[in-house]
Amino acid sequence: MELSRRETLALGLGAAVMALVPFRANAAAADAISAFTGGAEMADGGVSLTAPEIAENGNTVPIEVSAPGAVSILIVAAGNPEPGVATFNFGPLAAEQAASTRIRLAGTQDVIAVAKMADGNFAKASATVKVTIGGCGG
Amino acid sequence: MISRRDFLQVSMAASALYGASGFGNWARLAAQQSLTQDQLLEFETFGNISLIHVTDIHAQLKPIFFREPEVNLGIGNAQGQMPHVTGAAFRKAYGIEDGSPSAYALTYNDFSALAQAYGRVGGLDRVSTVINAIRADRPDALLLDGGDTWHGSYTCYQTAGQDMVNVMNALKPDAMTFHWEFTLGSERVNEIVEGLPFASLGQNVFDAEWDEPAELFKPYKFFERGGAKVAVIGQAFPYMPIANPSWMFPEYSFGIRDENMQAMVDEVRDAGADVVVVLSHNGFDVDKKMAGRVRGIDVILSGHTHDALPEPVLVGKTHIIASGSNGKFVSRVDLDVRDGQMMGLKHKLIPIFSDVIAPDPVITALIDEQRAPYEAALSEVIGKTDSLLYRRGNFNGTWDDLICDALLSEREADIAMSPGVRWGPSILPGQEITREDIWNVTSMTYPNAYRTEMTGEFIHIILEDVGDNLFNPDPYYQQGGDMVRVGGLGYRIDVTKPQGQRITDMTLLKTGEAIDPAKTYVVAGWASVNAGTEGPPIWDVVESHIRNQGTVTVAPNTSVEVIGA
Numbered sequence: 001m002e003l004s005r006r007e008t009l010a011l012g013l014g015a016a017v018m019a020l021v022p023f024r025a026n027a028a029a030a031d032a033i034s035a036f037t038g039g040a041e042m043a044d045g046g047v048s049l050t051a052p053e054i055a056e057n058g059n060t061v062p063i064e065v066s067a068p069g070a071v072s073i074l075i076v077a078a079g080n081p082e083p084g085v086a087t088f089n090f091g092p093l094a095a096e097q098a099a100s101t102r103i104r105l106a107g108t109q110d111v112i113a114v115a116k117m118a119d120g121n122f123a124k125a126s127a128t129v130k131v132t133i134g135g136c137g138g
Numbered sequence: 139m140i141s142r143r144d145f146l147q148v149s150m151a152a153s154a155l156y157g158a159s160g161f162g163n164w165a166r167l168a169a170q171q172s173l174t175q176d177q178l179l180e181f182e183t184f185g186n187i188s189l190i191h192v193t194d195i196h197a198q199l200k201p202i203f204f205r206e207p208e209v210n211l212g213i214g215n216a217q218g219q220m221p222h223v224t225g226a227a228f229r230k231a232y233g234i235e236d237g238s239p240s241a242y243a244l245t246y247n248d249f250s251a252l253a254q255a256y257g258r259v260g261g262l263d264r265v266s267t268v269i270n271a272i273r274a275d276r277p278d279a280l281l282l283d284g285g286d287t288w289h290g291s292y293t294c295y296q297t298a299g300q301d302m303v304n305v306m307n308a309l310k311p312d313a314m315t316f317h318w319e320f321t322l323g324s325e326r327v328n329e330i331v332e333g334l335p336f337a338s339l340g341q342n343v344f345d346a347e348w349d350e351p352a353e354l355f356k357p358y359k360f361f362e363r364g365g366a367k368v369a370v371i372g373q374a375f376p377y378m379p380i381a382n383p384s385w386m387f388p389e390y391s392f393g394i395r396d397e398n399m400q401a402m403v404d405e406v407r408d409a410g411a412d413v414v415v416v417l418s419h420n421g422f423d424v425d426k427k428m429a430g431r432v433r434g435i436d437v438i439l440s441g442h443t444h445d446a447l448p449e450p451v452l453v454g455k456t457h458i459i460a461s462g463s464n465g466k467f468v469s470r471v472d473l474d475v476r477d478g479q480m481m482g483l484k485h486k487l488i489p490i491f492s493d494v495i496a497p498d499p500v501i502t503a504l505i506d507e508q509r510a511p512y513e514a515a516l517s518e519v520i521g522k523t524d525s526l527l528y529r530r531g532n533f534n535g536t537w538d539d540l541i542c543d544a545l546l547s548e549r550e551a552d553i554a555m556s557p558g559v560r561w562g563p564s565i566l567p568g569q570e571i572t573r574e575d576i577w578n579v580t581s582m583t584y585p586n587a588y589r590t591e592m593t594g595e596f597i598h599i600i601l602e603d604v605g606d607n608l609f610n611p612d613p614y615y616q617q618g619g620d621m622v623r624v625g626g627l628g629y630r631i632d633v634t635k636p637q638g639q640r641i642t643d644m645t646l647l648k649t650g651e652a653i654d655p656a657k658t659y660v661v662a663g664w665a666s667v668n669a670g671t672e673g674p675p676i677w678d679v680v681e682s683h684i685r686n687q688g689t690v691t692v693a694p695n696t697s698v699e700v701i702g703a
Contacts, residue, residue, distance in 0.1 A: 052393045053614040056379040062349045062391075100349075108637075130615050132380060133603045 029076050029083035033114055036074045036087070037122045042114060046123035047073070049113040058105045058131035066098035067115035067123065073099065074116075078126075079109025107131050173239050173256075175495050179271045184484040185474030186364025188276040189415065190269055193284025193441035194463035194561070196318075197294035197302050198578070199505045201258035201492035202563035204464050205249045206446065207530035211633055211703050212423075214611030221422050221445035221460060232448050243466070243489035244446055250526050250566050256491060260465030262305050263497035263505060264490045268468045269309055270498060276472075278363050281311045282370065284441030284461070285419045288330070289318035290561050292577035293512050298326050301508035303334075308504055313337040313359055317375035317382075317419045317442060321583045324387040328354060339372020339417060341402045346391040357402045366413060366475040369406035371435075373399065373418040373428075375442055377617045383584050385669040394420070394614055396428050403434040413475045415439065422451075422460055423613035429453035436480045437471060442618050444530070444560045448487045457483055464563060466490055516574040521684035525692040527565040529579060532608065532620050533631075533700065536692040537562060537579050541676070542625025543692075544683030545662040549589045549673075552646060553597065553627045555663035558604065558620030571690070576680050580664075585675040587664045595655035598641060601629065606637035621698075627653070628697035635702070647697060 033042075050064040065073050065088070075085040088099040103111070112126040212222025223231055225245050234240040242252035243259065272279050287306060288299030299322050306314075313336055320327055331338045331354055341357035344350060351357065358371040376394045378387070403414055413436050418425050421442040429438060430453050438458045446462030450471075461469040467487050474482040509516065529535040538556045545554035562579035565571060592600075600622065607617040621631075630643040644653035653659070664676040684690055 050397060054377055054380055054393075054617070056346075056384065056391055056393070128615075130606075130610075132607060133600060 026078065026083065028081075029078040029112070032076050032084045033074070033112065036072075036114055036116070040122050042122040042124040044124065046117070047113050047115045047125040049111065049125040049127050051111050051127040051129050053128075054130045054132060055105060058107070060102045061105050061129055062100065062102050063111060064098070064100040065113045065125075066096070067113070067117075068097055069117050070097040070115040071118055072116040073097070074114045075101075075103070076112045076114070077103055077105055077109060078112055080104075080106050085111075105129055105131055173491060173494050175267075178488055178491065178494060179268060181272075181275070181470060181472075181484075181486050183275045184472035185482060187366060187368060187413070187473040187475055188272060188279035189437070189439065189469075189471040189473065190272055190279050190281045191284065191439040191459060191461045191469040191471065192265065192281070192465075193419075193439070193461050194286040194444055195262070195283075195302075195465045196286055196290030196463065196561040197288065197581070198260055198291065198465045198563065199262050199293070199301065199305060199508065201261035201264065201490075202464060202578070203253050203258055203566060204260070204466050205526070205528040205530060205564040206244060206246050207532070208246045209532045209700075210530075211532055211609070211700075213609045213633060216423050216426075216613070220447055220451055221443070234448075239489065239491065240448070243491075244448065246528075246530075249528070249564070253564075253566050257493040259492055260490050261492045261497065262309070262465060263499075263501040264492050264495040265465055265468055266309055266498035266501040267495050268488055268490065272470055280313070280361055280363065280368065280370070281309060282415075282417045282439055283311045283314040284417055284439060285314060285316040285374065286318045286441065286463075286561070287314070289321060290578065290581055292516055292574050292581060293509055295577065295581045295583070296512060297508070298322055299330060303330055304508060305501065305504055307335060308501060311336045312361065313339050313370050313372065313417060315339050315372040315374050315417050315419050315441075316343075316355075317378060318582075320378055320387045320390065321382050322386075323583070324389050327387065331355070337370075337372075339370065340374035340392075341371055341398055342376060342392050342395040343372075343374050344391040344393070344395075346389055349391060352390060357398075358406055360406070360409070360411070364475065367411050368413050368415060368475075369409075369411035370415045370417055371399070371402050371406065373416055373420055375419040375618075376424070381617045381619065381667075383667040383669065386583065394424065394428065396431050399428065400432045403432060407434055412478050413437070413473060413480050418442075421613075421616070421618035422458070423616060424618075425458050426451065426453055427613045429456035429458060437473070437483070439469070439471075446487060450483065450485050457485075459485060461487065463561065516572065518573045519570045520573055520576065520681050521571045521687060522689045523565055523569060523571055523691075524567055524689055526567050527571075527692070529562040529564070530560055530620075533698045534623055534695045536695075537564075538623035539625070539692050539695050540683075540690060541580070541680055542623055544680045545587060545664070546625050547686075548679045548683050549587060549662035550660070551589060551626070551662035552648065552659045553661045554625030555600070555661060556623040556625070557665040558608070558622050559665075560619060571684055573677075573681065576677050576684070580675075580677045580680060582665060584666065584671065585664060585677065586666070586671045587662060587673040587676045587679045588666055588671050589660065589662045589673060591658045592661045593655065594644065594653040594657050594659065597627070597653065597659065597661065598644060598655065601641045601644075602637050605631060605633075605640045609633045609640065610637070624697075628699075630699040630701065632702040633700065643699070645697075
């Protein structure tokens, strides 16, 4: 009846799975956003955020963000212990205000993109990315 | 666009199946006499283009029995909507008489009795006859394969999909998309795809490293048919690396990618497409949502969730066609495309009654050739069943109950888990169970039956996770398939709750005690998506169990209580 260490590892569902319960946006995420916006209102629209609905691998989730006319875009993973992911700054000669990167997500959570526009206004977009054990369908 | 008259024609498809009369007599002969091949194929050719859709064949070369689900819950906006309607409600929705051929083909009631009357369904030699008949009406009809073709049988496993490739190539498809094919491993998939005499499509098949479209799989293909330009866009199963082992095809990434689907639709429209057809392995609810978000798709040929619907479902201007599984149905879709747009559509879901539709002898011989080297192994009788063995259903199926029993007894476990897949034919009460039958419900390239320890808390997390993949109200967060099947464990599920709150009252059946989150239980299961899983292949476990039993009987499963449905 004894399980070898190898067998247990082989099952390999892993520790990451313990973090499957959806992560709520935490105070640190709100702080990161308000530090970026200075507490200003954020419009919906004007930013497009492309992320997978379900992550193929939570350790490296490809995302793309684009906000025409932005000078800066902040990316926040609202459920990560350290929610700040990246800030992309665009100079006046940037051909387009878009960027793509890969991020690590500790569990199912919202990824938020906030853009600072040239006129000083802010806009945001968010996407829920699910991190799952997997299983099988049809 | 679509006139009411066209829709009436569409809805005639189901009723066209009724035989003259005499269904009170369950004798096979009477049933066959009242149903003819001509009736099944009857179709007044319409418009200028014909599509033939087959999907989710799961390597079923020969006729089989296949019981449709009793429980197929829709959540949120899908509640009570097709395809989440079963049994009497389904028959009422389409005007299908109890006990009729359509009732047998499309619903679960009285399955064993009706199966005796109407016989087996499917068989690719019969499918070939239907395809040939449609091509006789319309020689340039497009044959489109929705995938899950090179998976699901003894011979498919032994030949790494070659048996299916050989037989399907003889049917001359025009394009195909994919799911389980990738579980052959990317090297083998690439090898087969490179040699296919037709298009391998998937706008959502990407290179995992660069997140760019994969070179081997094209997003779409144009066909000139009936004086019109037909664009067929492929959509492979979006959640392959999550639902199946990603280590088997690490170079590939998938996802729904509906923004790229929109870009592809716009691209083909700009290039002059008169009609846009998506050959999809999304699953029905995902296709419904995608049809509402991506503009400009005329027809979605839907696969993955194994639904068989006698009428298209219309979302905006997009017609979604669901053609069943396991070789049981072929859909014929005729389109009237003029002046750069689709003016009308006529559809028939053709059930492949194997005793009614004559086999195509060329394909029969080809199938026999694939099976010949394995015939002795395939036909060996392992035992017999007193119960109807079937798989489909959201929470359990008797085949899976039997597999869980096998895991509990053969692997000496407290709790068994079996994946909620939707493939696998049924076996009637009184029928012998052969090795082929066991492989038909277990065959896969990651079959190892593991045995491990899990805490009660962890078991709960697994059930919640799988539950959310099935019952998340947003279809884009669903993977298709059904709830993980469990043996030795009872639970209550409220399908309306969010993840983390659906599963309660978990009970260890052998003691009747509540599952303790902190306690450790011995769990046996199979089809783990993790590399290096150890244990005997599941088919050996099941074979040994059935041999020990001689004749198997599966008691009704009352261990899952469903609320909120």
